[in-house]
Amino acid sequence: MLDCFEIVSTSGVVLWSKSYTSISPSLINSLIKDVFIEERSNATIDEKANPKPSYRKEGYTLKWTTIKDLGLIFVAVYQSLLHLSWIDQLLDNVRTLFSELYGGQLKKSSIAKFECDFTPYFDRQIEEFERLDNNAKSSGPESSVDLTPSSSSAEDETGTDVSPPPIPVLRKEAPKRVVDHPSTDVTPIPTPSTSRPSSPAVNHLLTAKAGPGKQSRRARKAAVAATSAPASSGDESSARTKKGAAKKMRTWDASGYADEDEPGKVLDYSAPAKDDASDAAAPAIESVSSESWGTRTKKGEFVLKDLDDEMDSIIAAANAKSSTAEPSAGMLGSSLGTIGGLFRNIVGGKTLTKEDLVKPLKGMEDHLVKKNVAREAAERLCESAERDLLGMKTSNFTSIETTLRNAMEVALRKILTPTTSLDILREIQSVTKPTSSRLSPRPYTISIVGVNGVGKSTNLSKLAFFLLQNRFKVLIVAGDTFRSGAVEQLRVHVRNLKELAAREGGGAQVDLYERGYGKDAANVAGDAVAYAKREGWDVVLIDTAGRRHNDQRLMSSLEKFAKLAKPDKILMVGEALVGSDSVQQARNFNAAFGAGRKLDGFIISKCDTVGDMVGVLVSMVHATGIPVVFLGVGQHYADLRTLSVSWAVKLLMS
Structure with missing residues (x-):
């Protein structure tokens, strides 16, 4: 098990790190001091070394590799008792991925802030290597895993060695914070008066107990306060504090709006919309490279990548630079294959019965639940696999667990x-x-719904950015007229998207349709669609207020919304962090739009925060039969991916 992985610059700045256990920072400092500064270690600093140089300290083994032209050091830390044969390959892959993803940003001379969201790529690599290692152990000692290292993308094409990196600086440990928590249970001892040094402090005088038995803490504090309180005049003691008038409680009607005594009083305290002149003073938006999150087809359409294909393509491109032809197996290899095939034909398999599958199915069900799959969905999947396997004869040299895994x-x-x-x-x-010719052009309408806090507005802006890459005119509708700050949030997104669209060119446009707060969201959406049709907009993206799926009063308004807005697609945003409640969320929203109208797809947000626990994908699809359309993998506009089924299955079965 890997304990820690750090990417450090030669100036001592930690660009990215991932820790699985708490280790002392002195380990990395000792490596930098002994190897890079004082050169007391015999290990050679060679980024192409295989196996990678190692350094032992306090029962840990540290392996590293470097990119000289970027001034980066990649360090993997694990316990010396363990034998992790894939560490060298992990270092090579991480070095390749990191340099390809962030090399251009690091080469900028005027970089003031480095943003790095490398965790999903690293977690995927760890899961893959651990899976290969487990398979190798289960198949026997003779099996081996191909760990051929790839060449660094930062290697000089001429083959000459580049000058060594500058001497790194030791990282400084953060000073420990000492927080003073004053106690309110004991009255502090006052400083004795200097005019009468012989008189003891009042709090030091012995006093008799106020009554029999033990006193409460409140009574003791009152007694101490009475003895230590300063003397006051008679006028002050006779003063009485007057209580203020009681606060008037606000009442709410059935629609969720406040009933005010004063007619015409509006609870909309938001600032008015700013014009374009004031928006010009906003900070500049960082450009987004379209090649980093999608590709453009021959027809000019911009198609999103999925996370698995993106990572594999980066590693494959780096490996292609130094790949050589694999030697053929020759006569020996073909002969062994023929003999093995004949032997497998001789040995028969096992016919599976219900008793054979009880224990493996229970283990598979628990495995799926640990991957955040709802118990209901896990049970149905196991029942489906059981129906397929009953009476089936296993393949030769294949265990029941392996057969069940393939069926799952x-x-x-x-x-x-x-x-x-x-x-x-x-x-x-x-x-x-x-x-x-019988059909007239009209805007395509997409509505975003979901519970509170799942990222509806954020993913709506990502979807808008994707549509802008395809040169569409996008109108964003502020349909959340209840949450404070919802309209202002969309204003910021639209301002940023306008600037990015202007840089791209190509005629893409984006604007915001808003009517403020306190309005009926269904009427606002209907008016926005009519406005978009008159003005010639291509796509209308409607944001809606978050609502609890188990609140019938809030969910009932979605039926009116669907009738007035008539969206072509209704996408529900669900977060990857939610557990078994995702089943009920999906079912309630799917049934909230009236007869004949259902959800059209899911956007699963925050997939970059759960690692391999992506069971929500299965739970929500199982509950409704509605497919997953997009995945949210970060906070940037380009952090939107399509679902790769093979990627999801690989994570769930890892």
Whole structure:
């Protein structure tokens, strides 16, 4: 098990780190001091070394690699008692990924702030290597895992050695904070008066107990306060404090609005919308490279990447620079394969019965629950796998657990694979530019719904940025007329998106349609769609207020919203952090839009915070049969991905 991994610059700045256990910072400091500064270690500083140089300290082994032209040191820390054969390959892959993702940013001479969201890539690498290591151990000592290192992307193409990196600086430990918590239970001892040094302090005088038995703490404090209080005049003692008038409670009507005594009083204290001139003073928005999160087809359409394909393509591109042809197996390899095939045909398998599957199915169910799959969904998946396996003969040299694992992978692929087309770009074009003369162009409407705090407005802005990359005119509607700050949040997003669209060019436009607070959200949405049709907008993105899925009064308003806005797609945002409650959330929202109208897809947010616990994908799809359309993997506008079914299945079965 890896204990810690750090990416440190040669100037001593920790750019990124991941710790699984608490280790002393002196380990990394000792490595830098002994190896890089004083050069007391015999290890050579070679970024292409294989195996990687190691350094032992306090029962830990530290392995590292470097990128000289970027001035980076990659350090992996694990216990010396362990034998992790994949550490060298992990260092190579992390070095390649980090340099490809952030090398351009680090090479800027005027960089003031370095932003790095490397955790999803690193977690994916750890899960893959641990899975390969477990498979190698289970298959026997003769099996091996291919750990051929890849060449660094920062290597000089001429093959000459680059000058060594500058001497790094030791990291300084943060000073420990000492917080003084004054106690309110004991009255502090006052300083004795200097005019009468022979008189003891009042609090030091012995006093008799106020009554029999033990006193409460409140009584003791009152007695101490009475003896230590300064003397006051008679006028002061006769003064009485007057209580202020009681605060008038605010009442709310059935619609969620306040009933005020004064007619016409509005509880909208938000600032008025600012014009474009005031927006110009806002800080500059960092540009987003379109190649980092999608590709453009020959037809000019911008298609999103998924996380697994993005990471594999980076490593494959780096490995292609130094890849060589694999030697053929020759006569010996082909002969062994033939003999093995004949032997497998001789040995038969085992016919599975219900008793054989009881224990493996229970273990598989618990495994899925640990991956954040709802218990209900895990049970249904295991029942489906059991029906497929009963009476089946296992493959030769294959255990029951392996057979069950393969069947579960098939079941997961089946449930996560969409049964309908998810090509939103084609649907938008068919509505905005119909091929039939009998149809008139109109805007394509997408509504975003969900419970409170899942990231509806954030993912709506990501979706808007994706549509702007495809040169659409996007109108964002502030349909959340209840939450304080909801309109202002969308104003900031629209301002940023306008600047990014202006840099891209190509005719893409974005604007905000707002009517303030306290209005009926369904009427605002209906008016916005009519306005978009008159003004020639391509896409309308409607934000809605968050609501609890178990509050019938709040959920009932969605039916009116669906009738007036008539959205082409209703996407529900669910967060990857939620557990079994995701099943009920999905079902309640799916049934809230009236007869004949259901959800059209899910956007699962915060997928970058859960590692391999992506069971919410399965739970919500199982509960409704509605597919997952997008995944949110960060806080930037480009952190939107499409679902890779193979990626999800690989994480769930790891």
